Amino acid sequence: MRDKLIAITLLLIMVLNFFDVLTDISLGVPTWHIISEGMIVLMSGVGAIFLILDIKSRTFDLHHLRQELLISDDKLKNISAEMKTARHTYSAMIHSQFTQWSLTPSEQEVAMLLLKGLSFKEISAIRHTKEKTVRQQASVIYSKANVEGRHEFAAWFLEDFIEVV
Structure with missing residues (x-):
């Protein structure tokens, strides 16, 4: 205009x-x-x-x-039924792993948002918490998952799906 x-x-x-x-x-x-x-x-x-x-x-x-x-x-x-099933199965596998790591429901929510690529600031806005709280929860998640940080955490869920050519 x-x-x-x-x-x-x-x-x-x-x-x-x-x-x-x-x-x-x-x-x-x-x-x-x-x-x-x-x-x-x-x-x-x-x-x-x-x-x-x-x-x-x-x-x-x-x-x-x-x-x-x-x-x-x-x-x-128009995503195929096969793709929907694979997505559901993958999500269930992620939640199963969260349970094995003994993540609390709050930590599981933060972990999923981290896997989706949201920043700490975005997660804190969505969850109506302080950014510092999200950072602390992320540190606990990384510790329970025995990984060094966000990238290694995301890679943990992807490495079995990616073939090196």
Whole structure:
């Protein structure tokens, strides 16, 4: 919206200065003044055209991205039953491992959010706790899992699924 307002303003400046140049010519104003105002008309027009073309390009890109998003949404809705089963099985395996590590329900929730890639700040906002509390819980989780940190914790769940070629 702001870009459209700027483009309209530039077009208005161009039109008003154009009529001013015509008036100046009929009044016999010095040539240097007519040329300087003519440059304002030209620059305003070029700026407006550039901005209008940019708005059209971004509108086209936005429309294209929306179409791609709809296609992606359709693909997600059509996940095969096999994929849904695998996802459910994997989630159950993760929770089973949490139980083996004796994670509390609160620690399990933090652990899942860590596996999803959320930051401590994001987790604290979701759980309505302090970031320091989430950091302490993460440290306890890493200790119970016998890993050094977030990356090793996530890798623990992925390493069996990734084949080295």
